[in-house]
Amino acid sequence: MVLNYIWIAFFVLAAICAIIQCLGFGNTGVFADIINSTFDNSKTAFEISLGLTGVLSLWMGVMKVGEKGGVVNALSRVLSPLFVRLFPDIPKGHPATGHIFMNIAANMLGLDNAATPLGLKAMESMQELNKEANEESGRKNGWTDAQVAERNTWASNPMIVFLVLNTSGLTIIPVSIMVYRAQMGAAQPTDVFVPILLATFVATLAGIIIVSLYQKINLLQPVLLGTLGGLCALVAGVIWAFSQMDKDTMDTVSSVAANIILFGIILSFIIAGAVKKVNVYDAFIEGAKDGFTTAVRVIPYLVAILVAIGVFRASGGMDLLIGGINWCVNAMGFNADFVPALPTAIMKPLSGSGARGMMVDTMQTFGADSFAGRLSCIFQGSTDTTFYILAVYFGSVGIKNTRHAVTCGLLADLAGIVAAVIIAYMFFN
Numbered sequence: 001m002v003l004n005y006i007w008i009a010f011f012v013l014a015a016i017c018a019i020i021q022c023l024g025f026g027n028t029g030v031f032a033d034i035i036n037s038t039f040d041n042s043k044t045a046f047e048i049s050l051g052l053t054g055v056l057s058l059w060m061g062v063m064k065v066g067e068k069g070g071v072v073n074a075l076s077r078v079l080s081p082l083f084v085r086l087f088p089d090i091p092k093g094h095p096a097t098g099h100i101f102m103n104i105a106a107n108m109l110g111l112d113n114a115a116t117p118l119g120l121k122a123m124e125s126m127q128e129l130n131k132e133a134n135e136e137s138g139r140k141n142g143w144t145d146a147q148v149a150e151r152n153t154w155a156s157n158p159m160i161v162f163l164v165l166n167t168s169g170l171t172i173i174p175v176s177i178m179v180y181r182a183q184m185g186a187a188q189p190t191d192v193f194v195p196i197l198l199a200t201f202v203a204t205l206a207g208i209i210i211v212s213l214y215q216k217i218n219l220l221q222p223v224l225l226g227t228l229g230g231l232c233a234l235v236a237g238v239i240w241a242f243s244q245m246d247k248d249t250m251d252t253v254s255s256v257a258a259n260i261i262l263f264g265i266i267l268s269f270i271i272a273g274a275v276k277k278v279n280v281y282d283a284f285i286e287g288a289k290d291g292f293t294t295a296v297r298v299i300p301y302l303v304a305i306l307v308a309i310g311v312f313r314a315s316g317g318m319d320l321l322i323g324g325i326n327w328c329v330n331a332m333g334f335n336a337d338f339v340p341a342l343p344t345a346i347m348k349p350l351s352g353s354g355a356r357g358m359m360v361d362t363m364q365t366f367g368a369d370s371f372a373g374r375l376s377c378i379f380q381g382s383t384d385t386t387f388y389i390l391a392v393y394f395g396s397v398g399i400k401n402t403r404h405a406v407t408c409g410l411l412a413d414l415a416g417i418v419a420a421v422i423i424a425y426m427f428f429n
Contacts, residue, residue, distance in 0.1 A: 006387075006406070010308035014315035021316045033314040041310035045302035049295050056291035059117035062269055063099065064287025065280055069272030072098035081223050086208075087158040088217065089129070096125035100162055102265070107384075108170055119166060119389075120294055120396050123159065127397035130156040153400040157215050160405045163393060167349075167386040167409035168207035168416065170200050174381040180360060181377060186368035194239050195374075195423045196381035201235050203383050203416025211408045294396050301395030305387050309350045318343060337429065338421050340366060341375035345417045348379060349386035349410065356380065375424040382416035 018034060021027040066072045075098035083090060083097040090096050099122035106115035131152050138148040155163075174196050181189035205228070212219050219225070245253065273280040312318065322342055329336040341362055348355035362376040386409040394402060 007304065007308050010312045013317055014311040017312075017315040017317040017320055020320070027316070030315060034311050037310035037314035038307050041306040042303050045306045046299060048306075049299045049302055053292055053295040056117040056120065056295045057288040058291070060121060060291035060294070061284035061286075061288035062266055063102070063118065063121050064290075065273045065278070065283045066098075066269040067095060068278045068283045069269055069274075069276050069280075071269055071272045072102075074098075075101055082227050085221050085224050086217065087161055089133070089156060089158050090126070091129070094125070094129070096122060096129065096158070099125050103162075104165060104170075105261075107166065115166075116392070117291060117294075119162075119393055122162060123393050123397050124290075126156060126159050126162065127152075127399075130154075130159070153398055155394065155399050155401060155403050155405055159394075159399070160403060160408065161211050161215070161217075163390060163405050164207040164211045164408045164412055165204065166389050166393070167384050168200070168204040168412040170204040171196070171381060177359075177377050177381050180356075181363070181368055184360065184363040184368040184373075186363075186373075188369075190242075191427075192374055192377045192381070193242055195378045195420070195427050197235060197239055198423050199378055199382035199416055199420040201231075202419035203412050206415030207408060207412030210411050211404075214404050214408060298392050298395045301391040302388075305391040306351065309387070318346065321346065335425075335429075337371050338375055338424065340372040341379060344376040345379040345420070348383055349413050350388075352385040352388060355385070371424065371428055374428050375420065378420040378424055379417065382420045383413045386410060386413055 014034060018030045021030040063072070072095045073093070077093050080092045080097065083100070084092050087097070087100070099118060103115055103118040103122050106118055133156070134148050134151040137143065137151070138145075143151075174193065177192065177196065178189045181192065208228075209219065211217075219228075242253075270280055273283060322339065325342060326336055326339045329339055344355050344358040344362060347358045359376045359380045363370075363373040366372040368374075386406070390402060390405060390409065394400075394405075
Protein backbone atom coordinates (compact mmCIF):
# COMPACT_ATOMS: atom_id res chain seq x y z
CA MET A 1 0.00 0.00 0.00
CA VAL A 2 2.80 2.43 0.83
CA LEU A 3 4.44 1.99 -2.57
CA ASN A 4 1.03 2.54 -4.17
CA TYR A 5 0.63 5.94 -2.50
CA ILE A 6 4.22 6.93 -3.23
CA TRP A 7 3.83 5.96 -6.89
CA ILE A 8 0.66 8.04 -7.20
CA ALA A 9 2.35 10.95 -5.41
CA PHE A 10 5.18 11.05 -7.97
CA PHE A 11 2.70 11.63 -10.81
CA VAL A 12 0.46 14.07 -8.92
CA LEU A 13 3.44 16.17 -7.78
CA ALA A 14 4.88 16.02 -11.31
CA ALA A 15 1.60 17.35 -12.71
CA ILE A 16 1.53 20.22 -10.20
CA CYS A 17 5.16 21.13 -10.90
CA ALA A 18 4.61 20.95 -14.66
CA ILE A 19 1.62 23.31 -14.45
CA ILE A 20 3.70 25.75 -12.39
CA GLN A 21 6.53 25.51 -14.94
CA CYS A 22 4.14 26.05 -17.87
CA LEU A 23 1.92 28.83 -16.49
CA GLY A 24 4.34 30.51 -14.11
CA PHE A 25 7.62 30.33 -16.05
CA GLY A 26 6.42 29.89 -19.63
CA ASN A 27 8.08 26.51 -20.04
CA THR A 28 5.69 25.08 -22.62
CA GLY A 29 7.96 22.15 -23.38
CA VAL A 30 7.73 20.64 -19.90
CA PHE A 31 4.94 18.23 -20.81
CA ALA A 32 6.91 17.02 -23.82
CA ASP A 33 9.86 16.42 -21.48
CA ILE A 34 7.62 14.40 -19.16
CA ILE A 35 6.27 12.21 -21.96
CA ASN A 36 9.77 11.69 -23.36
CA SER A 37 10.96 10.67 -19.92
CA THR A 38 8.31 7.94 -19.74
CA PHE A 39 9.62 6.38 -22.95
CA ASP A 40 13.26 6.82 -21.98
CA ASN A 41 12.82 5.32 -18.52
CA SER A 42 10.72 2.43 -19.80
CA LYS A 43 13.58 1.62 -22.14
CA THR A 44 16.09 2.03 -19.31
CA ALA A 45 14.10 -0.36 -17.10
CA PHE A 46 14.12 -3.00 -19.82
CA GLU A 47 17.84 -2.50 -20.46
CA ILE A 48 18.58 -2.87 -16.74
CA SER A 49 16.58 -6.11 -16.63
CA LEU A 50 18.30 -7.33 -19.79
CA GLY A 51 21.67 -6.49 -18.26
CA LEU A 52 20.70 -8.36 -15.10
CA THR A 53 19.86 -11.53 -17.03
CA GLY A 54 23.43 -12.71 -17.50
CA VAL A 55 24.57 -11.73 -14.01
CA LEU A 56 21.50 -13.31 -12.40
CA SER A 57 21.97 -16.50 -14.39
CA LEU A 58 25.64 -16.66 -13.37
CA TRP A 59 25.14 -16.09 -9.65
CA MET A 60 21.98 -18.13 -9.26
CA GLY A 61 23.82 -20.93 -10.99
CA VAL A 62 26.75 -20.52 -8.58
CA MET A 63 24.36 -20.46 -5.61
CA LYS A 64 22.69 -23.67 -6.78
CA VAL A 65 26.13 -25.31 -6.89
CA GLY A 66 26.79 -23.98 -3.39
CA GLU A 67 23.49 -25.37 -2.13
CA LYS A 68 24.07 -28.84 -3.54
CA GLY A 69 27.68 -28.78 -2.38
CA GLY A 70 26.59 -28.02 1.18
CA VAL A 71 28.35 -24.63 1.48
CA VAL A 72 25.14 -22.64 1.99
CA ASN A 73 23.95 -25.06 4.68
CA ALA A 74 27.34 -24.85 6.41
CA LEU A 75 27.12 -21.05 6.47
CA SER A 76 23.58 -21.31 7.83
CA ARG A 77 24.74 -23.46 10.76
CA VAL A 78 27.63 -21.11 11.58
CA LEU A 79 25.39 -18.03 11.48
CA SER A 80 22.42 -19.57 13.29
CA PRO A 81 23.26 -18.06 16.75
CA LEU A 82 23.09 -14.57 15.23
CA PHE A 83 20.31 -15.05 12.71
CA VAL A 84 17.84 -16.76 15.03
CA ARG A 85 17.88 -13.52 17.04
CA LEU A 86 17.93 -10.96 14.24
CA PHE A 87 15.62 -13.09 12.03
CA PRO A 88 13.59 -15.00 14.66
CA ASP A 89 11.04 -16.22 12.08
CA ILE A 90 13.69 -18.09 10.05
CA PRO A 91 14.23 -21.63 11.41
CA LYS A 92 17.67 -22.39 12.80
CA GLY A 93 20.04 -23.65 10.10
CA HIS A 94 17.70 -22.81 7.19
CA PRO A 95 19.50 -22.16 3.85
CA ALA A 96 18.00 -18.67 3.75
CA THR A 97 20.55 -17.54 6.36
CA GLY A 98 23.40 -18.54 4.06
CA HIS A 99 21.86 -16.63 1.16
CA ILE A 100 21.36 -13.55 3.34
CA PHE A 101 24.96 -13.64 4.52
CA MET A 102 26.32 -13.96 0.98
CA ASN A 103 24.28 -10.94 -0.13
CA ILE A 104 25.37 -8.79 2.83
CA ALA A 105 29.01 -9.77 2.30
CA ALA A 106 28.82 -8.82 -1.39
CA ASN A 107 27.28 -5.44 -0.48
CA MET A 108 29.99 -4.73 2.08
CA LEU A 109 32.64 -5.36 -0.56
CA GLY A 110 30.89 -3.10 -3.07
CA LEU A 111 30.17 -6.03 -5.41
CA ASP A 112 26.79 -4.77 -6.67
CA ASN A 113 26.59 -7.20 -9.60
CA ALA A 114 26.96 -10.14 -7.24
CA ALA A 115 24.81 -8.70 -4.44
CA THR A 116 21.60 -8.38 -6.47
CA PRO A 117 21.27 -12.03 -7.60
CA LEU A 118 22.33 -13.24 -4.16
CA GLY A 119 19.68 -11.00 -2.64
CA LEU A 120 17.03 -12.30 -5.00
CA LYS A 121 17.93 -15.85 -4.02
CA ALA A 122 17.58 -14.89 -0.35
CA MET A 123 14.14 -13.40 -1.08
CA GLU A 124 13.06 -16.63 -2.78
CA SER A 125 14.07 -18.63 0.29
CA MET A 126 12.23 -16.27 2.64
CA GLN A 127 9.12 -16.30 0.45
CA GLU A 128 9.03 -20.09 0.67
CA LEU A 129 9.02 -19.75 4.48
CA ASN A 130 6.42 -17.01 4.22
CA LYS A 131 4.08 -19.26 2.23
CA GLU A 132 4.56 -22.15 4.65
CA ALA A 133 3.74 -19.91 7.61
CA ASN A 134 0.65 -18.49 5.89
CA GLU A 135 -0.62 -21.95 4.98
CA GLU A 136 -0.24 -23.04 8.59
CA SER A 137 -2.03 -19.90 9.82
CA GLY A 138 -4.74 -20.51 7.25
CA ARG A 139 -5.39 -24.01 8.59
CA LYS A 140 -5.52 -22.75 12.19
CA ASN A 141 -7.77 -19.76 11.45
CA GLY A 142 -9.95 -21.27 8.73
CA TRP A 143 -8.78 -18.94 5.95
CA THR A 144 -9.91 -19.56 2.39
CA ASP A 145 -7.37 -20.27 -0.36
CA ALA A 146 -7.89 -16.71 -1.60
CA GLN A 147 -7.07 -15.30 1.84
CA VAL A 148 -3.91 -17.39 2.06
CA ALA A 149 -2.90 -16.25 -1.44
CA GLU A 150 -3.45 -12.63 -0.38
CA ARG A 151 -1.27 -13.03 2.72
CA ASN A 152 1.46 -14.50 0.50
CA THR A 153 1.74 -11.05 -1.09
CA TRP A 154 2.55 -9.46 2.30
CA ALA A 155 6.19 -8.92 3.23
CA SER A 156 7.30 -11.09 6.15
CA ASN A 157 9.33 -9.74 9.09
CA PRO A 158 12.59 -11.40 7.91
CA MET A 159 12.13 -9.90 4.44
CA ILE A 160 11.80 -6.42 5.93
CA VAL A 161 14.90 -6.79 8.14
CA PHE A 162 16.80 -8.03 5.09
CA LEU A 163 15.56 -5.16 2.90
CA VAL A 164 16.54 -2.56 5.51
CA LEU A 165 20.03 -4.06 5.76
CA ASN A 166 20.28 -3.70 1.98
CA THR A 167 18.83 -0.20 1.70
CA SER A 168 21.09 1.12 4.45
CA GLY A 169 23.92 0.14 2.11
CA LEU A 170 26.81 -0.82 4.42
CA THR A 171 29.88 -0.75 2.15
CA ILE A 172 33.40 -1.32 3.43
CA ILE A 173 35.19 -0.62 0.14
CA PRO A 174 33.54 2.14 -2.04
CA VAL A 175 35.85 1.56 -5.01
CA SER A 176 33.59 3.04 -7.70
CA ILE A 177 33.19 6.38 -5.90
CA MET A 178 36.95 6.76 -5.52
CA VAL A 179 37.37 5.98 -9.22
CA TYR A 180 34.87 8.71 -10.17
CA ARG A 181 36.72 11.19 -7.96
CA ALA A 182 39.99 10.32 -9.67
CA GLN A 183 38.39 10.79 -13.10
CA MET A 184 37.02 14.19 -12.02
CA GLY A 185 40.50 15.37 -11.04
CA ALA A 186 40.37 15.13 -7.24
CA ALA A 187 43.75 15.81 -5.65
CA GLN A 188 43.19 12.94 -3.21
CA PRO A 189 40.37 10.68 -4.51
CA THR A 190 40.46 8.53 -1.38
CA ASP A 191 39.88 11.38 1.08
CA VAL A 192 36.17 10.50 1.31
CA PHE A 193 36.84 6.86 2.26
CA VAL A 194 36.64 7.26 6.05
CA PRO A 195 33.65 9.69 5.94
CA ILE A 196 31.73 7.26 3.69
CA LEU A 197 32.52 4.33 5.96
CA LEU A 198 31.31 6.25 9.02
CA ALA A 199 28.12 7.51 7.34
CA THR A 200 27.11 4.13 5.93
CA PHE A 201 27.80 2.48 9.29
CA VAL A 202 25.49 4.99 11.01
CA ALA A 203 22.78 4.30 8.40
CA THR A 204 23.06 0.54 8.89
CA LEU A 205 23.07 0.77 12.68
CA ALA A 206 20.05 3.10 12.58
CA GLY A 207 18.25 0.71 10.22
CA ILE A 208 18.82 -2.24 12.56
CA ILE A 209 17.59 -0.27 15.57
CA ILE A 210 14.51 1.11 13.76
CA VAL A 211 13.36 -2.23 12.35
CA SER A 212 14.02 -3.89 15.71
CA LEU A 213 11.71 -1.40 17.40
CA TYR A 214 8.99 -2.11 14.82
CA GLN A 215 9.33 -5.87 15.19
CA LYS A 216 10.11 -5.88 18.94
CA ILE A 217 13.48 -7.59 18.46
CA ASN A 218 15.58 -7.40 21.64
CA LEU A 219 18.95 -5.95 20.65
CA LEU A 220 20.34 -6.30 24.17
CA GLN A 221 20.94 -10.03 23.74
CA PRO A 222 24.64 -10.91 24.21
CA VAL A 223 25.00 -12.40 20.72
CA LEU A 224 23.57 -9.30 19.01
CA LEU A 225 25.57 -6.94 21.20
CA GLY A 226 28.71 -8.93 20.49
CA THR A 227 28.05 -8.90 16.75
CA LEU A 228 27.42 -5.16 16.65
CA GLY A 229 30.54 -4.63 18.76
CA GLY A 230 32.54 -6.82 16.41
CA LEU A 231 31.20 -4.87 13.43
CA CYS A 232 32.29 -1.63 15.09
CA ALA A 233 35.75 -3.13 15.60
CA LEU A 234 35.87 -4.27 11.96
CA VAL A 235 34.97 -0.80 10.71
CA ALA A 236 37.59 0.74 13.00
CA GLY A 237 40.19 -1.78 11.79
CA VAL A 238 39.47 -1.09 8.13
CA ILE A 239 39.64 2.67 8.75
CA TRP A 240 43.00 2.29 10.48
CA ALA A 241 44.44 -0.05 7.82
CA PHE A 242 43.46 2.17 4.91
CA SER A 243 44.60 5.33 6.71
CA GLN A 244 48.14 3.88 6.55
CA MET A 245 48.06 3.60 2.73
CA ASP A 246 48.61 6.13 -0.02
CA LYS A 247 46.07 6.61 -2.82
CA ASP A 248 47.51 4.11 -5.29
CA THR A 249 47.99 1.41 -2.66
CA MET A 250 44.45 1.89 -1.34
CA ASP A 251 42.93 1.63 -4.82
CA THR A 252 44.97 -1.49 -5.60
CA VAL A 253 44.25 -3.25 -2.30
CA SER A 254 40.51 -2.43 -2.47
CA SER A 255 40.11 -3.73 -6.01
CA VAL A 256 42.32 -6.82 -5.63
CA ALA A 257 40.82 -7.86 -2.28
CA ALA A 258 37.24 -7.59 -3.55
CA ASN A 259 37.96 -9.59 -6.71
CA ILE A 260 39.98 -12.28 -4.91
CA ILE A 261 37.16 -12.78 -2.41
CA LEU A 262 34.58 -12.93 -5.21
CA PHE A 263 36.53 -15.50 -7.23
CA GLY A 264 37.28 -17.41 -4.03
CA ILE A 265 33.54 -17.79 -3.41
CA ILE A 266 32.96 -19.19 -6.90
CA LEU A 267 35.91 -21.57 -6.65
CA SER A 268 35.01 -22.81 -3.16
CA PHE A 269 31.45 -23.58 -4.27
CA ILE A 270 32.67 -25.54 -7.27
CA ILE A 271 35.24 -27.49 -5.23
CA ALA A 272 32.67 -28.26 -2.53
CA GLY A 273 30.28 -29.57 -5.17
CA ALA A 274 32.99 -31.72 -6.73
CA VAL A 275 33.97 -33.15 -3.33
CA LYS A 276 30.34 -34.12 -2.69
CA LYS A 277 30.24 -35.72 -6.16
CA VAL A 278 27.62 -33.25 -7.40
CA ASN A 279 27.26 -32.80 -11.16
CA VAL A 280 28.46 -29.21 -10.89
CA TYR A 281 27.70 -28.28 -14.48
CA ASP A 282 24.10 -29.53 -14.36
CA ALA A 283 23.55 -27.83 -10.99
CA PHE A 284 24.85 -24.56 -12.43
CA ILE A 285 22.52 -24.81 -15.45
CA GLU A 286 19.57 -25.54 -13.18
CA GLY A 287 20.22 -22.41 -11.13
CA ALA A 288 21.00 -20.27 -14.19
CA LYS A 289 17.54 -21.03 -15.64
CA ASP A 290 16.00 -19.52 -12.49
CA GLY A 291 18.13 -16.41 -13.03
CA PHE A 292 16.65 -15.85 -16.48
CA THR A 293 13.04 -16.18 -15.32
CA THR A 294 13.71 -13.87 -12.36
CA ALA A 295 15.15 -11.17 -14.63
CA VAL A 296 12.01 -11.27 -16.79
CA ARG A 297 9.75 -11.20 -13.74
CA VAL A 298 11.15 -7.90 -12.39
CA ILE A 299 10.68 -5.90 -15.63
CA PRO A 300 7.17 -4.53 -14.79
CA TYR A 301 8.27 -3.42 -11.32
CA LEU A 302 11.33 -1.63 -12.67
CA VAL A 303 9.29 0.10 -15.38
CA ALA A 304 6.80 1.32 -12.77
CA ILE A 305 9.31 2.83 -10.37
CA LEU A 306 11.76 4.28 -12.93
CA VAL A 307 9.02 5.92 -14.99
CA ALA A 308 7.53 7.55 -11.86
CA ILE A 309 10.93 8.90 -10.82
CA GLY A 310 11.68 10.12 -14.34
CA VAL A 311 8.36 11.97 -14.58
CA PHE A 312 9.06 13.79 -11.30
CA ARG A 313 12.54 14.81 -12.45
CA ALA A 314 11.37 15.96 -15.90
CA SER A 315 8.62 18.12 -14.38
CA GLY A 316 11.21 20.20 -12.55
CA GLY A 317 10.04 18.87 -9.20
CA MET A 318 13.55 18.05 -8.06
CA ASP A 319 14.82 21.55 -8.88
CA LEU A 320 11.90 23.17 -7.05
CA LEU A 321 12.51 20.95 -4.03
CA ILE A 322 16.21 21.84 -3.82
CA GLY A 323 15.47 25.52 -4.34
CA GLY A 324 12.91 25.45 -1.53
CA ILE A 325 15.32 23.75 0.84
CA ASN A 326 18.03 26.27 0.04
CA TRP A 327 15.67 29.18 0.75
CA CYS A 328 14.55 27.65 4.08
CA VAL A 329 18.11 27.00 5.24
CA ASN A 330 19.22 30.54 4.38
CA ALA A 331 16.11 32.02 6.00
CA MET A 332 16.94 30.22 9.26
CA GLY A 333 20.47 31.60 9.15
CA PHE A 334 22.18 28.22 8.86
CA ASN A 335 25.19 27.33 6.74
CA ALA A 336 23.79 26.23 3.36
CA ASP A 337 27.03 24.82 1.93
CA PHE A 338 25.52 21.32 1.99
CA VAL A 339 22.46 22.19 -0.13
CA PRO A 340 24.13 21.94 -3.59
CA ALA A 341 24.97 18.29 -2.79
CA LEU A 342 21.40 17.40 -1.77
CA PRO A 343 20.24 16.27 -5.25
CA THR A 344 22.50 13.21 -4.83
CA ALA A 345 21.01 12.47 -1.39
CA ILE A 346 17.43 12.89 -2.59
CA MET A 347 17.99 10.89 -5.76
CA LYS A 348 19.88 8.01 -4.09
CA PRO A 349 16.82 6.25 -2.60
CA LEU A 350 15.09 6.57 -5.98
CA SER A 351 17.73 5.70 -8.56
CA GLY A 352 21.34 4.55 -8.30
CA SER A 353 22.25 5.74 -11.78
CA GLY A 354 20.38 9.02 -11.21
CA ALA A 355 22.27 9.62 -7.96
CA ARG A 356 25.54 8.77 -9.68
CA GLY A 357 24.74 11.34 -12.36
CA MET A 358 23.92 13.93 -9.70
CA MET A 359 27.22 13.19 -7.92
CA VAL A 360 29.23 13.62 -11.12
CA ASP A 361 27.29 16.78 -12.02
CA THR A 362 27.99 18.27 -8.56
CA MET A 363 31.71 17.56 -8.92
CA GLN A 364 31.71 19.05 -12.42
CA THR A 365 29.86 22.18 -11.28
CA PHE A 366 31.59 22.91 -7.97
CA GLY A 367 34.82 20.88 -8.29
CA ALA A 368 35.75 17.42 -7.06
CA ASP A 369 37.55 18.88 -4.03
CA SER A 370 34.82 21.37 -3.12
CA PHE A 371 32.72 20.81 -0.01
CA ALA A 372 29.65 20.05 -2.14
CA GLY A 373 31.64 17.72 -4.39
CA ARG A 374 32.97 15.70 -1.49
CA LEU A 375 29.62 15.63 0.32
CA SER A 376 27.87 14.35 -2.81
CA CYS A 377 30.31 11.43 -2.83
CA ILE A 378 29.59 10.72 0.85
CA PHE A 379 25.84 10.81 0.10
CA GLN A 380 26.38 8.38 -2.76
CA GLY A 381 28.19 5.91 -0.51
CA SER A 382 26.17 6.30 2.69
CA THR A 383 22.93 4.54 1.62
CA ASP A 384 21.55 2.44 -1.20
CA THR A 385 18.72 2.76 -3.75
CA THR A 386 15.77 2.04 -1.46
CA PHE A 387 12.93 2.08 -4.01
CA TYR A 388 14.92 0.21 -6.64
CA ILE A 389 15.75 -2.52 -4.12
CA LEU A 390 12.15 -2.69 -2.90
CA ALA A 391 10.83 -2.89 -6.46
CA VAL A 392 13.28 -5.54 -7.62
CA TYR A 393 13.46 -7.71 -4.50
CA PHE A 394 9.78 -7.63 -3.57
CA GLY A 395 8.72 -7.76 -7.20
CA SER A 396 10.77 -10.91 -7.81
CA VAL A 397 8.61 -12.87 -5.32
CA GLY A 398 5.27 -11.13 -5.91
CA ILE A 399 5.16 -9.06 -2.69
CA LYS A 400 2.66 -6.18 -2.95
CA ASN A 401 2.07 -5.17 0.67
CA THR A 402 5.46 -3.96 1.90
CA ARG A 403 4.17 -3.17 5.43
CA HIS A 404 6.78 -1.10 7.31
CA ALA A 405 9.68 -1.80 4.90
CA VAL A 406 9.49 1.59 3.15
CA THR A 407 9.25 3.52 6.42
CA CYS A 408 12.20 1.71 8.00
CA GLY A 409 14.28 1.94 4.83
CA LEU A 410 13.69 5.68 4.41
CA LEU A 411 14.39 6.39 8.09
CA ALA A 412 17.71 4.54 7.72
CA ASP A 413 18.40 6.65 4.61
CA LEU A 414 17.60 9.82 6.57
CA ALA A 415 20.00 8.77 9.33
CA GLY A 416 22.72 8.21 6.72
CA ILE A 417 22.07 11.61 5.09
CA VAL A 418 22.15 13.49 8.40
CA ALA A 419 25.31 11.62 9.42
CA ALA A 420 26.92 12.40 6.05
CA VAL A 421 26.30 16.15 6.48
CA ILE A 422 27.66 16.21 10.03
CA ILE A 423 30.70 14.09 9.12
CA ALA A 424 31.44 16.22 6.04
CA TYR A 425 31.47 19.37 8.17
CA MET A 426 33.79 17.61 10.64
CA PHE A 427 36.26 16.51 7.93
CA PHE A 428 36.11 19.14 5.19
CA ASN A 429 34.66 22.45 6.41
